[in-house]
Amino acid sequence: MPDFTIVIHGGAGTILKEDMTPELEQAYFEGLQQALDISYAVLEQGGTAVNAVKAALVLLEDNVLFNAGKGSVFTKKGVQEMDAAIMDGSDLSAGAVAGVRNVRNPIELATEVMQNSNHVFLSGKGANDFAIKQGVKLEPDEYFFSQFRYDQWKAIRDSDNYSLDHTNHQLEELMRDKKFGTVGAVARDQQGNLAAATSTGGMTNKKYGRIGDSPMIGAGTYANNATCAISCTGHGEMFIRSVAAYDVSCLMEYKGLSLQEAMDKVVNEKLIKMHGEGGMIGVDHAGNAVMLFNSAGMYRAAKNSKGMNEVSIYK
Numbered sequence: 175m176p177d178f179t180i181v182i183h184g185g186a187g188t189i190l191k192e193d194m195t196p197e198l199e200q201a202y203f204e205g206l207q208q209a210l211d212i213s214y215a216v217l218e219q220g221g222t223a224v225n226a227v228k229a230a231l232v233l234l235e236d237n238v239l240f241n242a243g244k245g246s247v248f249t250k251k252g253v254q255e256m257d258a259a260i261m262d263g264s265d266l267s268a269g270a271v272a273g274v275r276n277v278r279n280p281i282e283l284a285t286e287v288m289q290n291s292n293h294v295f296l297s298g299k300g301a302n303d304f305a306i307k308q309g310v311k312l313e314p315d316e317y318f319f320s321q322f323r324y325d326q327w328k329a330i331r332d333s334d335n336y337s338l339d340h341t342n343h344q345l346e347e348l349m350r351d352k353k354f355g356t357v358g359a360v361a362r363d364q365q366g367n368l369a370a371a372t373s374t375g376g377m378t379n380k381k382y383g384r385i386g387d388s389p390m391i392g393a394g395t396y397a398n399n400a401t402c403a404i405s406c407t408g409h410g411e412m413f414i415r416s417v418a419a420y421d422v423s424c425l426m427e428y429k430g431l432s433l434q435e436a437m438d439k440v441v442n443e444k445l446i447k448m449h450g451e452g453g454m455i456g457v458d459h460a461g462n463a464v465m466l467f468n469s470a471g472m473y474r475a476a477k478n479s480k481g482m483n484e485v486s487i488y489k
């Protein structure tokens with residue numbers, strides 16, 4: 175059987191063991207392992223990388239612990255506006271949505287855009303109209319609610335802050351490990367095709383229709399069979415400005431760097447220089463998996479047909 179690999183993340187940030195209860199830690203491990211297993215099964219049965227990354231993300235979006243789908247963060251106006259993207263490295267087709275509301279699985283909508291529209295990127299009401307037309311599952315506002323994201327938002331909603339790089343200790347405590355929580359997946363299937371997908375509620379207290387890097391092809395999400403598939407998580411503005419995901423691909427394509435070297439350059443040199451906190455996961459055309467971050471932690475997991483099964487949170 176040809177080799178195949180799946181790698182997933184559930185966000186990066188100030189995730190410290192001392193802030194975690196054993197129960198919560200266990201719940202994160204279980205959530206990651208489940209998403210890993212379901213997408214691994216897709217690949218094992220000969221399914222496509224696109225279907226594998228989508229399967230992983232649907233599960234993570236349905237898990238209230240992660241900032242995507244159910245459990246997404248609150249905007250300044252107290253609602254959830256979600257972004258997602260998916261890319262097929264075999265033909266560079268891609269689909270993305272931004273600022274969508276009430277869509278149970280934004281990654282399904284992004285996949286509909288990729289496979290059943292003439293466009294790549296839909297936003298706001300138009301994207302929601304397309305969801306209705308395609309029969310993508312919708313949910314009421316209550317479905318997306320989670321108490322801890324609400325408390326997080328309540329603590330900063332009267333400020334102009336959206337990322338909480340402030341000195342208020344109490345707020346910092348509250349936000350710490352919850353800063354980022356975007357979900358993502360990259361895969362190489364048995365046919366040697368690569369795919370990447372990312373889904374997020376964005377950043378707490380975001381306003382004016384702010385869109386992060388996650389749904390932007392090349393910034394937070396990118397896949398190309400010739401090089402790699404990448405999904406990012408972190409402070410989106412910096413990932414957009416550094417075109418992070420595509421930069422990894424470029425370093426491999428034009429400079430001949432390995433996936434590990436290219437990701438290291440982007441995450442630990444370029445992003446750090448611009449104070450871009452976060453990380454990314456990648457898989458290359460040979461199925462090598464890399465998970466890198468410059469923050470204290472990143473929810474992450476990888477599994478391949480050679481017997482690797484790794485689930486980790488901290489550095």
Ligand code: ASP
Pocket residue numbers: 185186241353354355356374375376377385386387388394406407408409410411
């Ligand atoms: N990158 C996402 C954004 O800026 C946030 C995250 O990764 O948690 O919207």
